[in-house]
Amino acid sequence: MSQKVIEVINLTKQFKSYKKKPGLKGSLQSFFNRKYSIKKAVHGFNLEINKGEIIGLLGPNGAGKTTLMKMFTGIIVPTSGELTINGHSPWERKKEFKKKIALVMGQKSQLWWDIPAMDSFLLLQKFYELSNQEFKQRLDYMSELLGVVDLLHVHVRKLSLGERMKMELMASLLHNPDVIFLDEPTIGLDLVAQENIRAFILDFHKKNGTTIIITSHYMADVQALCKRLVLIFDGTKAYDGPLEKFENILGNEKTVSFTFSEEIPCCGYLDEFHGEWNEGRTSVDIRVPEENLREVGKKVLDLHPVIEFNTEKMPIERVMKTLMTNPEVLRAQRDHANLPA
Amino acid sequence: MQTYLLKWWQTIRISWSKYTAYRLNFFLQVVGPFLVFFFIKYNLWSSIYEGSSTPVIKGYNFSDMMHYHIWTLIISLLGQGYAAMNLSEDIRLGRISSYLIYPFEFWEFHTAGFVSFQILQVFVSSITLCLAVFFGFIEFPSLSIILTGFSFTLFMGMFWFTMQYFTGLLAFWLEETWIMRVLLSIIVSFLSGYIFPLELYPEWLVGALKYSPFPYMSYFPAKIFMGQEVNLTLGYSVLTFWIAVFAYINHLIWKKGMRLYTAAGM
Incomplete structure (x- = not known):
């Protein structure tokens, strides 16, 4: 013990x-x-x-x-x-x-x-x-x-x-x-x-x-x-x-960022994710459930001229930021998911 | 016991290196008071005596007066040099937290600092004494007078420390404690005979001060150094009483202050 x-x-x-x-x-x-x-x-x-x-x-x-x-x-x-x-x-x-x-x-x-x-x-x-x-x-x-x-x-x-x-x-x-x-x-x-x-x-x-x-x-x-x-x-x-549990407190979605060599016209596969595009539509951050990461990544690589992509290194930072600006989220999550408190 | 004494010894050593860390500062500390004495007190009293029709004021001729003032200078260096600046800063800036964590108490740390400061001041005052003899202000007194005078003054230094500690502790309540300290040093300067020998004061006041600590802080030890008869037992008794009083007050203030500190969480 x-x-x-x-x-x-x-x-x-x-x-x-x-x-x-x-x-x-x-x-x-x-x-x-x-x-x-x-x-x-x-x-x-x-x-x-x-x-x-x-x-x-x-x-x-x-x-x-x-x-x-x-x-x-x-x-x-x-x-x-x-x-x-x-x-x-x-x-x-x-x-x-x-x-x-x-x-x-x-x-x-x-x-x-x-x-x-x-x-x-x-x-x-x-x-x-x-x-x-x-x-x-x-x-x-x-x-x-x-x-x-x-x-x-x-x-x-x-x-x-x-x-x-x-x-x-x-x-x-x-x-x-x-x-x-x-x-x-x-x-x-x-x-x-x-x-x-x-x-x-x-x-x-x-x-x-x-x-x-x-x-x-x-x-x-x-x-x-x-x-x-x-x-x-x-x-x-x-x-x-x-x-690890804390990182997934807001759900198990990961943020994936893609950068492209040219402008990606609206509105294709990527827009289904309601991601955040830059002004010239040459890069985007989308949220993907962990289990779909491979599949989505592969599809985007096939469809578009990707020159760089990465998944977020520190999901904990995003979670903290969200919780600090919006502490009720945690309460709601806790009530639903019966998280330890 | 030995490990406990080692804590004290090492703290004294550390404080010593802190006090002597700035060499110019140290040099000024040695030379400064002597220069101030020369330019202010010497010149002031020589003009007073020049302008006076009687060359003797209340039993003091010019040379006696200078002797008296040289000795009060040496006494103040030896017994009244310590200022509880670090102490009040520790409180004000919330550094007490460190002492609450170390297995060595706050008062132990600062008392060790005081001891180390006193050792330094023995040097500083001895140099001043030698300078005063060298420039012919005074003659070197006998060894027994030196020993009696230094011991009494160092004992008085303990009272000065408990009083300084008191003003330092007020930092629990006051933003700045230096005003208190300046006020205190002005009162002490007047009532202890540092500015004028007590013979120049009205008799009722001198009588009233007899059981206060003040005369024993300048006037009394100056008389010892000047080879005059004094009641040493009375001097030591009065100071012991006041040391005990202030030590007890400090103990109470610390307790109250700590409650305040731990409740406010600085």
Whole structure:
């Protein structure tokens, strides 16, 4: 039986905030007569994660992903509900718990700006009570894999964003945590750096069997790393299941794009699909059910002077886009197809 | 225990390299206060004494006054240099999150930073002392005076730290804490005797200040360095009391602030 690492039951977090009108008058008013409003950032959230899983936590901005991450790491205290990570209640902030987790925030640096990354690592070695041998072994492994051996002694402020992110990852993983929380680890990075980071995470996971929770707005991250997705909308769980099932949540149609060497006159076989043509009618995107892909492809190739064609690489991106602009779709789908939530 | 001390030691080392990362900054930190002293205090007091019909003001002749001010300068470098800027920035920019995750607490980290800063300031104030002796402002005092004065001033530095920590923690509620700090430093400058020796103040005020921490922040240690008799037991007792008070207040503020922080989720 697989071992549960994270257990979340009916987790809720409310924030109390007050509105203030601009200017001195507004400040005075809000000082004497403050109107509070309660915002539910996360409510009724349930989740179970087994040891060694990599979970993609997805959702639009403000859906509650970061709030969840902060509750998981003990930074903020839940309003109600149960939460255990590796047998600990995170908000108790016990040292044994802290030594088992890591949080990497793509938008916030945890390294000290004015000193080389190596100095920060040495400090973390002491914080996490690592022996010199453990420390050296892990440092060598990670710095070589990430290709930053020569940068360890450079001041952090002089590193590029990509290089810094690699150092951030190393800093967070030196103590070999059981559970890693990655909050948008590839944000703002170029494609090569993104790929490096992904490859590193996969390698680290393979080597250590770590449980990883990752949030990202880049679907390429999710596609490359996660087998299971958890979707969060307005603080509640909207989907929890395998990646492949999520890709087909809106049906099993694939988008196929064709480009032709000449204009295709209206209205032939291709127009039956009600696809999207470009202005000169030299290229089209059509939606084809997965099982008909071969047949349709063959027919179009036979009928028209095709110079290029491809099927979409990341259906998950399309699904996410559709759901974000139209969240009701998911509710309707769920009601019909009885999808796990 | 040993691993715990190693955490402190490494944090002190890291803070040390942070403080000395910018060499020009470090140089200015050493030379700056001395130049400011020379151009402002020296010239100000020499004009006051030149314009005055009596060469002695409340028992201080010009040379006494200069001695007094050189010592308050060294004392302020040694005991009042630390500013809780990093601390309030950590709070304001939400960097507390990192400390909540590390197995080393926020207060431990910043206290280690303070210790490291104090070591640096021992150098800075010693250089200033040597400069003052070199330029003939003061004579080098006896070793026992130096030891007594430095120990008391470093102890006072602990009080200064708890007070700075207090202003830093206010960042939980205030957008900017530097106004508070400037206000505090003006009050301290006046009441501690940094600007004028306390003999120049009305007696009732000096009496009222006796059990406050202020006189022990400049006037009292200056008297030690000048070789005058002081009640060391009283000085240490008053400061111990105030250190305990501020440490407790800081503890409460941190608890309240953390509730605010974790509830607002910065």
